[in-house]
Amino acid sequence: MNILVCISNVPDTTSKINFKDDNKSFDTNGVQFIINPNDEFGLTRAIWLQQKSGAKVTVVTVGDASCEPILRKCLAIGADQAIRIDAIPEDGYFVASQLASLCAKEKYDLIITGRESIDYNGAMVGGMLASILSIPYVANCIQLDIDGTSASLQREIDGGKESLSATLPLVLGAQKGLVEESDLIIPNMRGIMQARQKPLTVETPSDVEGQTTIQNFEKPQAKGPVKLVDAANVDTLIELLQNEAKVL
Amino acid sequence: MSVVVYIESQNGIIKKAGLEVASYGRAIANSTKTALIAVTFNIEDTSILNSHGADKVYNINTAEDSFFNVDRYCASIVGIVEQENAKVVVVSASADGRYLGPILAVRAQAAYFSNVVALPSSYEPFTVKRSCYTNKAFNESVSEQGRVVVSLSSNAFGIVEQETAAEQLTGDYIESNSSLKVTSIDKATDKITIADADIVVSGGRGLKGPENWHLIEDLAEVLGAATACSKPVSDLGWRPHSEHVGQTGKPVASNLYIAIGVSGAIQHLAGINSSKVKVVINSDPEAPFFKAADYGIVGDAFEVVPQLIEKLKAIQ
Ligand SMILES: Cc1cc2nc3c(=O)[nH]c(=O)nc-3n(C[C@H](O)[C@H](O)[C@H](O)COP(=O)(O)OP(=O)(O)OC[C@H]3O[C@@H](n4cnc5c(N)ncnc54)[C@H](O)[C@@H]3O)c2cc1C
Numbered sequence: 001m002n003i004l005v006c007i008s009n010v011p012d013t014t015s016k017i018n019f020k021d022d023n024k025s026f027d028t029n030g031v032q033f034i035i036n037p038n039d040e041f042g043l044t045r046a047i048w049l050q051q052k053s054g055a056k057v058t059v060v061t062v063g064d065a066s067c068e069p070i071l072r073k074c075l076a077i078g079a080d081q082a083i084r085i086d087a088i089p090e091d092g093y094f095v096a097s098q099l100a101s102l103c104a105k106e107k108y109d110l111i112i113t114g115r116e117s118i119d120y121n122g123a124m125v126g127g128m129l130a131s132i133l134s135i136p137y138v139a140n141c142i143q144l145d146i147d148g149t150s151a152s153l154q155r156e157i158d159g160g161k162e163s164l165s166a167t168l169p170l171v172l173g174a175q176k177g178l179v180e181e182s183d184l185i186i187p188n189m190r191g192i193m194q195a196r197q198k199p200l201t202v203e204t205p206s207d208v209e210g211q212t213t214i215q216n217f218e219k220p221q222a223k224g225p226v227k228l229v230d231a232a233n234v235d236t237l238i239e240l241l242q243n244e245a246k247v248l
Numbered sequence: 249m250s251v252v253v254y255i256e257s258q259n260g261i262i263k264k265a266g267l268e269v270a271s272y273g274r275a276i277a278n279s280t281k282t283a284l285i286a287v288t289f290n291i292e293d294t295s296i297l298n299s300h301g302a303d304k305v306y307n308i309n310t311a312e313d314s315f316f317n318v319d320r321y322c323a324s325i326v327g328i329v330e331q332e333n334a335k336v337v338v339v340s341a342s343a344d345g346r347y348l349g350p351i352l353a354v355r356a357q358a359a360y361f362s363n364v365v366a367l368p369s370s371y372e373p374f375t376v377k378r379s380c381y382t383n384k385a386f387n388e389s390v391s392e393q394g395r396v397v398v399s400l401s402s403n404a405f406g407i408v409e410q411e412t413a414a415e416q417l418t419g420d421y422i423e424s425n426s427s428l429k430v431t432s433i434d435k436a437t438d439k440i441t442i443a444d445a446d447i448v449v450s451g452g453r454g455l456k457g458p459e460n461w462h463l464i465e466d467l468a469e470v471l472g473a474a475t476a477c478s479k480p481v482s483d484l485g486w487r488p489h490s491e492h493v494g495q496t497g498k499p500v501a502s503n504l505y506i507a508i509g510v511s512g513a514i515q516h517l518a519g520i521n522s523s524k525v526k527v528v529i530n531s532d533p534e535a536p537f538f539k540a541a542d543y544g545i546v547g548d549a550f551e552v553v554p555q556l557i558e559k560l561k562a563i564q
Pocket of ligand 1: 454455481492494495497509512515530531547
């Protein structure tokens with residue numbers, strides 16, 4: 001089985017978000033980049049399939065050379081090879097189209113994306129990729145079992161979960177639940193050494209255009225200070241919520 | 249030209265998110281002087297859409313297929329989008345809305361905007377404000393594409409009434425050759441979900457253990473609220489995954505969010521930031537949540553919450 005795991009390079013969850021160039025671009029100064037957490041859940045699930053049934057795991061990112069450290073980390077975690085499509089990922093449709101071009105060249109049985117990235121939170125690449133390829137997509141995926149070419153999966157929905165079945169190839173949007181936080185693989189020294197020898201190829205992007213562009217960014221307005229209510233006076237809190245905030 | 253909105257429902261009843269999407273679509277139809285076309289599935293009585301601005305309602309009966317089949321729903325909506333020559337299509341930000349949106353966009357040859365938080369600031373070209381970096385920032389995005397699909401963030405626009413006399417039509421439930429099938433659904437029908445709730449009561453590690461969750465549940469019950477929790481609480485197995493909120497969990501955009509024994513880590517706050525009013529109850533006055541909250545009580549949850557429940561019961 002051939003598995004493709006799509007990886008997004010995102011600012012660490014604790015990063016302070018700032019913009020530069022007249023609020024036109026993200027300020028990477030002092031920001032540490034990580035594997036998008038949802039993608040990492042997906043990668044871990046792929047590694048389990050590799051360990052269990054010898055699946056070959058390829059990781060791919062659409063990005064410039066600054067994304068290579070996280071691809072090396074994916075290799076250290078256990079991926080067999082990495083591909084970097086050398087383009088700036090400015091729009092979800094553009095990224096999905098680049099990934100679709102790769103999938104047209106190489107046959108993948110299972111394509112894993114993250115539920116959403118934590119930078120644009122678009123939750124769009126997986127669904128778009130599947131639609132471009134005309135194969136099924138399962139969003140918010142919390143369980144996957146594969147038997148031959150059939151897959152049974154679960155999707156988290158509002159207030160519960162849904163069980164689905166489909167035949168491979170398919171695309172899924174990974175999130176916590178597919179594997180647990182405690183299952184995430186921390187690369188060991190051997191993994192890190194091996195990762196240096198594994199192939200990381202750079203491919204030129206295919207000729208497609210994005211559909212949206214970002215004009216500028218802004219940060220939310222600063223919030224006023226908290227109104228503190230004495231612990232012995234919960235009545236006051238209720239009254240404030242009723243009459244001032246008008247939410248009760 | 250028209251605006252098409254996909255109206256979500258549950259057990260044949262239109263959801264609040266459905267009415268919000270209709271209200272938003274109506275506002276766009278008003279500014280662009282076009283018609284608002286609503287698409288519903290399995291609704292017995294669509295008359296409520298007459299007071300939320302629909303000019304036409306296509307109700308689609310899915311017959312024996314009682315689950316949300318993303319491919320068939322998508323194909324059915326695309327059929328109407330094309331027939332009505334829609335320039336703007338609006339879906340909600342529910343789990344199903346965010347599932348449908350990107351697929352719909354590709355199949356309808358539209359540009360896709362998720363996390364939209366306001367009406368477009370321009371239609372030529374289509375320009376709209378979206379949240380990004382998990383609510384730590386916003387951006388203005390533009391598309392020159394002839395058609396757009398918008399996923400509207402929950403509780404970002406609100407529900408606006410406008411009387412119309414909608415024409416009632418029946419839409420076709422289109423077949424799909426996708427191998428994807430929903431086989432079963434497991435959903436608590438008696439509990440309000442985080443996505444639908446006006447009020448969310450959330451518990452953190454400060455509650456010490458699952459045996460104390462009656463505090464959260466009882467408070468949620470008097471308020472008619474949904475229950476949520478911080479990430480470590482679900483990682484520890486004190487509460488189910490589906491309650492985990494934050495950057496790596498579910499987003500919350502309720503009117504009122506009450507956090508009890510939650511420290512307010514940046515990853516937690518990111519996911520709940522778009523709630524309108526935030527209340528924190530925490531024994532540590534230095535807890536970061538106090539910087540993000542509108543109202544707060546510095547105190548022991550085990551003392552404060554029972555009083556709060558009692559007082560709220562008394563005024564009901
Ligand atoms: C990649 C990544 C992603 C993450 N994603 C998320 C996410 O999506 N959601 C999320 O929630 N977290 C997330 N986290 C974890 C986050 O950093 C915090 O660790 C977590 O939110 C803390 O949970 P907590 O507030 O329940 O626990 P703690 O930080 O342990 O806080 C407990 C609080 O309870 C208070 N307390 C104790 N006793 C009492 C009492 N008797 N009465 C009142 N208050 C009391 C304490 O003062 C303290 O403030 C993420 C972390 C990482 C690294």
